[in-house]
Each structure stands twice: as C-alpha cells, then as structure tokens.
Amino acid sequence: MSISSKSRVTGALLIVAGTTIGAGMLALPMTSIQIGFFNSVWLLTAMWALMAFTALVTLEINLRMARKSPVLGVSVAGLAQVAFGRAGQVIAKASLLLLFYALLAAYITGSSSLLKEGFRAIGLNCPFSVATVIYTISLGWSINACVRMVDYANRFFFALKMIVFTGIIVCLLPYIQLENLAYHHGSLSALSIAAPVFFTSFGFHGSIPTLINYVGPHPRQLRFVILLGSLFPLVIYLLWQLATLGILPASQASAIAQTDVAGFVHNLNAITNNPLLGGMITLFTFLAITTSFLGVAIGLFDSISETLSLPTITQFERLKVSLLTFLPPVFFALFYNDGFIIALGYAAIALSILAVLIPTAVALKWRGDDRSSSPYQVTGGQLSLVAAFIAGLLIIFFKIT
DSSP states (O other): OOHHHHHHHHHHHHHHHHHHSSTHHHHHHHHHTTTOHHHHHHHHHHHHHHHHHHHHHHHHHHHHHHHHOSOOSOOHHHHHHHHHHHHHHHHHHHHHHHHHHHHHHHHHHHHHHHHHHHHHHTTOOOOHHHHHHHHHHHHHHHHHHOHHHHHHHHHHHHHHHHHHHHHHHHHHGGGOOHHHHHOOOOOHHHHHHHHHHHHHTTOOGGGHHHHHHHHOSOHHHHHHHHHHHHHHHHHHHHHHHHHHHHHSOGGGHHHHHTSOHHHHHHHHHHHHOOHHHHHHHHHHHHHHHHHHHHHHHHHHHHHHHHHTTOSSOOHHHHHHHHHHHHHHHHHHHHHOTTOHHHHHHHHHHHHHIIIIIHHHHHHHHHHHHOOSOOSOOOTTHHHHHHHHHHHHHHHHHHHHO
C-alpha cells in the first residue's frame, strides 16, 4: 500500500469515527441505566455488529453498481431508485429528510437545555425558547455561510471534544462503584427504549459513498475502514458506559431516565462534586451536540438544495434553504423542551430504513437477479441479509410500540 493510499485509508477511518461519535452517546447512559451496565454491553455490541454488517452490504451494492456505471459512491436514494424505481427513491429521500430533521431537533433540544442552565449558573434567567433561538442562530449562520466555515468549526470542536473526553474518563474512574455496575434489569420495556437509541449511535452509513470516492473501489481497504472505523466508537461507548453507569446509583435509575440532557449532566456533577470535572462534563456534552449539529445541518441543507434542484444558490436562496433547514426542528424543540430522547427515537426509524432495510432489500434483489461474479460480497449468504432485515423491522417496532 503506497503512502498516499495509507493516508487515504487513515482519513477514511477518521471520517467513520468522526461521523459516528457525537451527541448520540449522551443518550446511551440516559436510556440504559434502567437495564444496567452488562446488558448495555451486549446490546451495544449487537447494534455495532448489525450496523457494521449493513455498512458492508451497502459497500457491496455500491461496488455492484459500479460495474454497470462509471459513477462511484451512489447514495442510498440512488441505489433504491435503480433497484425499485421511483417508489424506492421517494421512500429513501423521505426517510433521509426525517432522519436529518429528527437528529437536528434532538440536538437543538439538548443544547438549548444546557444553554439555559449555563445562563442560570451566572445568575441570568433565560427561557428555553430564547436559548433555542440563540443556539440555532449562533451556529446556523455558519451553515448559511459556506461549507468551508463548517469544516473549520467542526475540526476545532471535534479535536477539543476528544481531548476533553479523555480527561473525563480519567477523572471519573475513581468514582466508579461496583454495586452500580452490578445492577441488572433486563425488562423488555427498558430494552425496547434503549435499543433504538443504541442503534442510532452507530449511524455512519451516509458517509459510505464518500469513502468509496475517497479510497477508491478497493473492497479490502474499504472493508478494513468500515470495520475498524466503527469499532473505535464501540470502544469509546463502552468506556463511557463504564464511567457513567459506574457512578450513577441504580436507585435513581427511573428519575435519571426521565430527565433531559441538562438534568443528566447535573446528576453527574452532583455525584462527583468536583467543579473541574463538572465543567469538563458540561463542556464535553455541549461539544458533542455541537459537532453533531454541524454535520447533520450541512447534510440537511445540501439535501434540501438538491431536492429543490437549485443549480446555483444565491445568497437569498441560501437564506430560504436555511429557513427550511432550521424552522421545523426549532418548532419541535419549542413544543418538546425535553424531547432529546424522543427525537433520537424517531431518527432510529428513518435510519433503520436507510441503513438496514433498503440496503439488504437491494442486495437480496440484485443477488437474485445477477448471479455473475461481484467485486465484493458480504459473507453470510441470503440468510444473514434476511436476519438483518428482520432486525431493522424490530428496531422500528420497538420505537412505535
């Protein structure tokens, strides 16, 4: 492998890890405290396995598509259109918009509650609605400005986030209580709440076309990128679960599960009673939401521009697209002040369609229609595709029941 090739693989690994690790990890302990640490370990591992497998399936159908077309890295909507016609494209695009809007609503809700608490800490009474508007406008202007501005802001926030996260884990370890980790409760209702959120925390599949274009149509290297790049977030999530569930008392599980992001951070700060650690936890929470906000917002902005078929975007048109991007999630945040977990749950429905149901359905169809050799095919045969499809349906079932 040449130096240039190694550099591209490294960059692709960072794209997968950076896309995956975000605000979703804040919801992991909030939704899993009622099932306990060890149940959360196997559930996280199972969701990683499902999402890594379906990512490889998405890679397979992209490489199959490349044999018939000079275009590399086709989006899920494009693949669905080729496989199932106009109906498949409409379902994929609608699911993509739902996913982006749900994620953006979750991030605005979570960050607004933190901002409100921040104002309160310095003696200012800031209503949740005002905090929502302040946060959205403060970051929304960069989306309206240009992609380069978003790129620079995201690089800075992500680097700072990982530095702060390392400090938090080191500082939290002494506070871990074994009795908190030993808490075990595997009720179906608690698992059904945690599963969709855990599932959403491994969503990087929208980046796969970018990875193929960047690394090239090389199955071996791309498989390595997907598996290792998604394994790193799993390790980070397990450390985060160990640190948070290890210090949060099981006796407060029900109360913690029903709180918002600010309330969750407050509980961590109250238990550690360490001003420096409390500041780091609050900063990390804000950075995690902010980096996720920037990535999702620019994706939604571009998706709306593509849907409206705008060949060139003037400043006035950028403003119109920005309003379409931010107004719906802002309205959600204003009506559901504690809707962080609710919005992530709805995101799981859309992500299941985009990352599991459509790729496995396309793979089943194309494997049946075209039995000639393929550049890459995921091991496991048809049975593994059917099992993954059923798992995707179960994620949706858990959310809507």
